Each structure stands twice: as structure tokens, then as C-alpha cells.
Amino acid sequence: MNSDIKELHRVLEIEARSILSLKDSVGEEFVKAIDLLLHCHGKVFLTGIGKSGLIARKIASTFSSTGTPAIFIHPAESAHGDLGMINTNDLVIAISNSGETEELSHLIQYVTRRNIPLIGITKNDDSTLGKASSVLLKVTVKEEACPLGLAPTSSTTATLALGDALATALLKRRGFKEENFAEFHPGGMLAKRLLTKVKDLMQPVQALPLVSPQTPMKEVIYKMTSSTIRGVAGVVDKNRQLIGIITDGDLRRSLENSDSIHAKSAEDIMTMNPKVIEKGQMAERALSLMEANKIQALFVVDEMKQDREPVGLIHLQDLLNLR
DSSP, X not given: OOHHHHHHHHHHHHHHHHHHTHHHHOSHHHHHHHHHHHTOOSOEEEEOSTHHHHHHHHHHHHHHHTTOOEEEOOHHHHTTTGGGGOOTTOEEEEEOSSSOOGGGHHHHHHHHHTTOOEEEEESOTTSHHHHHOSEEEEOOOSOOSSTTSOSOOHHHHHHHHHHHHHHXXXXXXXXXXXXXXXXXXXXXXXXXXXXOBHHHHOXXXXXXXXXXXXXXXXXXHHHHHHSSSOSEEEEEOTTOOEEEEEEHHHHXXXXXXXXXXXXXXXXXXXXXXXXXXXXXXXXXXXXXXXXHHTOSEEEEEOTTTTSOOEEEEEEHHHHHTTO
């Protein structure tokens, strides 16, 4: 095996083990940290110097994009006026591998004096940071992936994973949803996919090929092939409630079993109680529903009416461009 590939495997294995080791070293303190973050009525400030600072920046960004307002504050700059940004309703997460980072000392003293909650992330619970922390999340790794054992590698990777775990646990506890995420990401295809609703893409009711249960199949096939929406027809009762659907697949299955399809009516061929989706649902939800049920179209209903009267139809092809 090539020496570079061997090194790749070695580093990935060490860092993977380092992340998994957090399952044993971080337990109930993690729950306490989540509780503190949930009860924070201000902003969450993340801080660290060097590599720890870079990890803190990333965690702050992840927090902010998932419903927890967060800011990175540079520990050295904080001692020259930036401490004024931190108020008593805020919370600080400080990251330091040793827990004795000199640049953090002024910030730690400040939050201690003002009784501001401090979550410390360090390997040393007997350190200055460890002792000052309201909640300590201990990150210890058996070895750094750096072959010299000097450059922070496994430790920073494990800390980053811990930050992701904090953010996702908070996301779940807050009930943060896809549409909330989309509000914070209004640019690009991601927002388009998450913000577009079924009603934005559906074909209107005027274009729907709708038939009654007694409609002869000859007429049904004509509607399925001549209307704007082809390959599907909805079967509605006298109150315009959707009771069935006829697709190309239904036609093929009927032809396989009988040559006399024209002698039948819609109710003989239709699939009963088809899946529907409300027009106010996210388009992404419609796509998931189609993929899960292996179908290519959904009739759309109005959630305000609380019935099954079709108001439109959304087709798989309308949704694929959102991906």
C-alpha cells in the first residue's frame, strides 16, 4: 500500500477513535450544558485562541444557523474592550486544550465576577478553565494524529464533533424545523428547496383530469392523454371528494389481466384512497412522500377545508428541479 494512503488511514482511524471516546468522557455534563444553553436569554459567546479559536468560530456559526444566536469573541481582543459585549443574560463557551491559555484569563475573571454562565471545553478539569466553569465538558484524546504528537489534530476534531452534538441537541430541544433553517439560509438552492411550498408548484384545479366512478374508461383514457396533465386522472364522487386515482400503471395492470378495458368504468380500474398532500406543505415534503411510496404524482387538497376535494396536482417532475 502506498505510504500516503497508509498515512490517510492512520489519521482517519485515530481521529475516529478520538470522537467515539467522547461517548465515555462526556455524559451528564452534556445535558447540563444543553439546559444552560436553553435557558440563556441572550447570546452565546464562543472563545478560544489558535486552533481552538478556529473551532470556536465554526461552532458559533453552526449554532447561529440552527436557532441559537452565537458570536465568536477573540480572547485577546476581549481584554481591550470587547468584554463589554458580554452581558449577564449571555453565556460563554470557552475552548482550551490545556485549560491554562493565558489569553483567556481576563475573560474568565470577567464572567466569574459577573456570574455569567461559563461552559468550559478542555482536557484538564483541574485547570483554571476547568475550575471556573459552570459546566465542564472534558475532551481527552489518547493521541494526536500528528506523527510528532504536537499539532492539535485529534483534539480539535473531537472538540468540533462535540460542538456539532451541542448544536443538534439544541436544535431538537427547540423544535427547530426545516423552514426555520431555510429562513437563516435565504441564498441559493438550499433556500429554494426548503422554502418552496406545494401551492407554488402545483397544477391548478382547472387543469386536472377529474372523472366520476361511472365514467367509461374510453373517456378516462381520452382525458388522461389530452389534458395539460397527462398520465393521471382523479376519481371524485358527487361531492367532488377524491376517492381514487388512475395512473398509467393502473392501465397497464388492467390490460395485463383483461383485453376489454374499454368495457370498464373508472371505479373498476382506480386505486382507492390515493395519497394526498396539503397545499401549504413544503414541496420537499411532497418529494419525500412520492419517493417513500414510489409514486409520481400527488393530488393537492386545501388544509383549511379539511376534506379531500382536489385543488391541484403536483408531479414528481415539478419537484426534481429543486434538488
